[in-house]
Amino acid sequence: MQEKELIPYLYRTEFRKITAVLCRLFGIEHITIAEDIVGDTFLLAAETWGLKGIPANPAAWLYVVAKNKARDFLKRNTIFNEKVSPEVQYSAGESHEIEVDLSPTNINDSQLQMMFAICYPGIPPESQIGLSLRILCSFSIDEIADAFLTNKETINKRLYRAKEKLKQDKVKIEMPSGSEISDRIETVLTTLYLLFNEGYYSASRNTVLTKDLCLEAMRLTHMLTENKNTDKPEVNALLALMCFHASRFEARIDKNGELILYEDQDISLWNKELIKQGECYLNRAAKGDLISRYHLEAAIAYWHTAERDSPEKWEKVLSLYNRLLMVEYSPIAALNRTYALAKVYGNKAAIIEAEKLGLDHSHLYHILLGELYATVDTQKAIRHFTAASKLTKTSADRNVIRKKIDKLKK
Amino acid sequence: MKEFVMVYRSELMGEIKLTAEGNMVVSKEWENxxxxxxxxxxLVSPGMRLGNEGRVIKPGNVVTNGPYAEIKEIIGGLSIFKADSIEEATEWAKTCPILNAGGNVEIRDIIQVNG
Incomplete structure (x- = not known):
């Protein structure tokens, strides 16, 4: 790999590892300093490697430089005496040499602990996602802004406020105790779920970036399944859900970056390997008697990977949406349930149910009614698609809707 | 919006089918x-289904078998909904599957109790 590609690659893989370790060492109040130290390390790498060539072991080079910078910071700064835990001080006391532990085990532990610290209910979900992308996924501020379709200043402000709140509330960077984990993991899973969806349903045209969001969400969820304390059924269910969705990556976007709807996808492009992995995690999720919303959603996603339009498939999907809605209402689940109902009981029955949903303000509601009316009443179908087109915010959606209207007018 | 409880009543249920995990099998009709x-x-809470086992306790240390109070009908379960009015809830109850099985639904408004 050339230096030009190597540094961004290492940034993606190593920034998060070193940052997590330093955050844990410095404490929650010094996240920004940890980020800056690692950022400086990469700047120095770019300068030095440009002049002297790439070192034999580039990652190790980064670790050494980051360690030195961290030690310098701790020595210079009073936080060493005031904030750093006594154990660290003790182990470092004798030789006055501070241990910055960048072993794989400590990197892994630090990342898991940071995950729990960042997914803190006291800060809003979009800040949790932003901080996760920055600290746990090595995203640059520009990339985060791009993913959220906003600008750098907004993201910087958002992350700043979140870090201040973590500091104020003295959030500890540690693994929650056994009994606490079940509660805390819910917030972590919600954030990972949102992070994945942010990528999967993003309106951003940067398809490489949005796919990266999904892959990062999967990587972090996978990390949770690898640790015995966090390897819970609902974690496996969420990972199964992600695998099933991700299996359609290649099939759902055409070469112009436009969305291809589920019914129109080329099944041969579905990733069989990911479907198989999803099935494996779904089996692992079946332990215990808790049925979380992730279990239900994963089961729905599983049926979507199966052969199309068998009667059994849609009956199962309808049943699962019924149960999902009983656990937790969401407009999207209500709309999807009605679609499944149409597949089982026909469009007319589904139209009656759809019109009770009270979601007139949603473009997806009008798309659904447009679809249901398409074979029943063409004029009404066109009216709903037109309403949908007015309500949607993205041009990708408008394109899809326009094609549907054109087809009806033929 | 107010909350209402729907109480489902019918004659004693036959054998209740259970899944491997010990949960009651819910019919497609009910689920839909x-x-x-x-x-x-x-829907506020799907509530709970009640089994066939029961005792009725009366003053004077009188305990009788079975979930019946006086009549043959038993309460099979209850759920909580929110609706603008009892009329809205009544419309839903009219399509409740228990009616097809000869049972009935009672709707009651819920009064919040302090503390």
Missing amino acids: WMGGIAAQNK
Whole structure:
């Protein structure tokens, strides 16, 4: 790999590892300093490697430089005496040499602990996602802004406020105790779920970036399944859900970056390997008697990977949406349930149910009614698609809707 | 919006089918009915289904077998919904699957109790 590609690659893989370790060492109040130290390390790498060539072991080079910078910071700064835990001080006391532990085990532990610290209910979900992308996924501020379709200043402000709140509330960077984990993991899973969806349903045209969001969400969820304390059924269910969705990556976007709807996808492009992995995690999720919303959603996603339009498939999907809605209402689940109902009981029955949903303000509601009316009443179908087109915010959606209207007018 | 409880009554149920995990098998009819109300975001809690085992306790240390109070009908379960009015809830109850099985639904408004 050339230096030009190597540094961004290492940034993606190593920034998060070193940052997590330093955050844990410095404490929650010094996240920004940890980020800056690692950022400086990469700047120095770019300068030095440009002049002297790439070192034999580039990652190790980064670790050494980051360690030195961290030690310098701790020595210079009073936080060493005031904030750093006594154990660290003790182990470092004798030789006055501070241990910055960048072993794989400590990197892994630090990342898991940071995950729990960042997914803190006291800060809003979009800040949790932003901080996760920055600290746990090595995203640059520009990339985060791009993913959220906003600008750098907004993201910087958002992350700043979140870090201040973590500091104020003295959030500890540690693994929650056994009994606490079940509660805390819910917030972590919600954030990972949102992070994945942010990528999967993003309106951003940067398809490489949005796919990266999904892959990062999967990587972090996978990390949770690898640790015995966090390897819970609902974690496996969420990972199964992600695998099933991700299996359609290649099939759902055409070469112009436009969305291809589920019914129109080329099944041969579905990733069989990911479907198989999803099935494996779904089996692992079946332990215990808790049925979380992730279990239900994963089961729905599983049926979507199966052969199309068998009667059994849609009956199962309808049943699962019924149960999902009983656990937790969401407009999207209500709309999807009605679609499944149409597949089982026909469009007319589904139209009656759809019109009770009270979601007139949603473009997806009008798309659904447009679809249901398409074979029943063409004029009404066109009216709903037109309403949908007015309500949607993205041009990708408008394109899809326009094609549907054109087809009806033929 | 107010909350209402629906109490489902019918004659003693036959053998209750259980899944391997010990949960009651819910019929497609029931699931679709409740799912339809949940899809309108009007379900507060699916509540619970009640089994056939029961005792009735009366003053004077009188305990009788069976869940019946006086009549043959028993309460089979209850759920909580939110609705603008009892009339709205009544409309839903008219399509409740228990009616097809000869049972009935009672709707009651819920009074919040302080503390």
